[in-house]
Amino acid sequence: MKRLDLDDLPPNAAAVLKGLEVGEELLLVQHGARVGRLAAVGAPLLPTEPELPPEQNAREVFEAFRSAIEDEF
Numbered sequence: 263m264k265r266l267d268l269d270d271l272p273p274n275a276a277a278v279l280k281g282l283e284v285g286e287e288l289l290l291v292q293h294g295a296r297v298g299r300l301a302a303v304g305a306p307l308l309p310t311e312p313e314l315p316p317e318q319n320a321r322e323v324f325e326a327f328r329s330a331i332e333d334e335f
């Protein structure tokens with residue numbers, strides 16, 4: 263699989279790629295000739311974790327810190 267970093271593209275090209283809707287296609291043209299086609303897929307590449315409430319997130323961070331300190335001593 264090839265990778266294209268949107269940060270390496272001009273802002274207008276990156277905006278077009280980011281703005282593709284699921285199922286929408288983008289035609290790639292060079293010197294008036296079609297050179298390729300991209301399609302936006304609906305499945306995310308990486309699963310997203312649900313956001314925790316701030317209290318729960320802080321509790322987990324504190325617990326990880328506490329257990330690391332206890333392991334050291």
